[in-house]
Amino acid sequence: VVMGNATAVLEFLLIGISNYPELRGTFFTLVLITYLSTLLGNGLIIFLIHFDHHLHTPMYFFLSHLSFLDLCYGTASMPQALVHCFSTHPYLSYSQCLIQMSVSLALATAxxxxxxIMAYDRxxxxxxxxxxxxxxNGPMCVWLAAASWGAALVLTAxxxxxxxxxxCxxxxxxxxxxxxxxxxxLACSDTRLNELMIYITGIFTLLLPFGFVLLSYIQIAAAVLRIRSAQGRFKAFSTCGSHLMVVTIFYGAAISMYMKPQSKSSPDQDKFVSVFYGALTPMLNPLIYSLRNKDVKGAMRKVMAKRA
Structure with missing residues (x-):
């Protein structure tokens, strides 16, 4: 469909891994394992937090929200990547493309x-x-969680x-x-305003929250150093260190994509960097934040005992 000098594009072809045909099998296997691990890990966390009243605390309230976000975020992209992996014509209509992009943006921003917020809680x-x-308190936790969802929806819109x-x-x-x-x-129209909007949004959704998280962990480290027991200090530092590692992967990968001049970006590099925050982080979050935790392990033992 031609409109003046521009063409109304009705569908998009997603290249994905098709320009590396020898990697298709490996890529499919890795994405499948990652997605199943994301579903299992995050689904288990949500179930355990709902099941065990000992986990009805602010920290686990936010963790259940994080697990729900990661479940949705992984589901917004990974099944499609799997379906398109061996497809010869992986097309998406313009409306499907816009919906998927909007959902992924809103979930990542949230x-x-x-x-x-979780760093502030700690x-x-x-x-x-x-x-x-x-x-x-309860109302404050609900308000903070609702504010993160609301702000994400407004900025995405x-x-x-x-x-x-x-x-064209x-x-x-x-x-x-x-x-x-x-x-x-892909656009042949002037995209400077769009790039500026992405940059400004990135300051509020990436740089400021990441800066806040780093400052929070500096405060936590200062408090941990005041712990007298060496074993207590080691445990606190190992927990905070693993949290900070996953947070840095998530924010760092997104910042490296969205906060650099677009003239210096490489499409091939960008799509593989996106795997870090789009697939790796949703899988790692339950492992790092929850499944090594003694309270969560206790809840799992209770579930197993009831089933036995």
Whole structure:
């Protein structure tokens, strides 16, 4: 369909892994294992937190939200990547592309805010334990979780509604999924406003929350150093260190994609970097945050005992 000098693109071809045919089998296996691990790990966390009333605390309330986000986030992209892996014509309609992009953006943005809220929760718990239950009461936890979802929806709507793209026939997206930067690269209209919007949104959703998380962990480290027992210090540092590692992978990969000049970006590099925050982090979060935790292990033992 031709509109003036532009062409109305009705569908997009997703290249995915098809320009590396020898890697298709390996890629499919890795994504399948990652997705099943994401479903199993996050599903188990949500079930255990719901099942055991000992886990009905602010920390586990936020962890259940993180697990739900990761379940949805993984499901928004990984099944499609699996289906398209061996497809000769992996096409998506324009509306499907826009819906997938919007859902993934909203979920990733909500996770950015939620990780910052979880860091704040840990700061209050460690630095001010006597006032923890007063500060992080039920209504406050619900309000913080709702604020992260609400802010994510508003910022995503602003980004998506500002897209006024015209395409001149090019409809090949060099990615596994519909992703906003890949879509903008195809446009033949002026995209400077869109790039500016992405950069400004990135400051609020990536740089500021990540900076807040780092400052929070510096405060936590200072509080941990005041712990007299060497074993207690080691345990606290190992827990905080693993949390910080996963958070850095998530924010670092996203910042490296969205906060650099688009003229310096490589489509092949970007699509593999996106795997870190789109697939690896949702799988690692339950392992790092919850499944090594003695409270969660206790809840699992209770479930096993009831089933026996």
């Amino acid at each position: 996770e950015c805010f939620l990780l910052a 700061v209050v718990a460690i630095s001010n334990p006597l006032r923890y239950t007063v500060v992080m 602003m980004l998506v509604l500002s897209l006024r793209l015209h395409f 026939g090019a409809n090949v997206i060099n990615h596994f999924v519909c992703e906003i930067l890949s879509l903008i690269k």
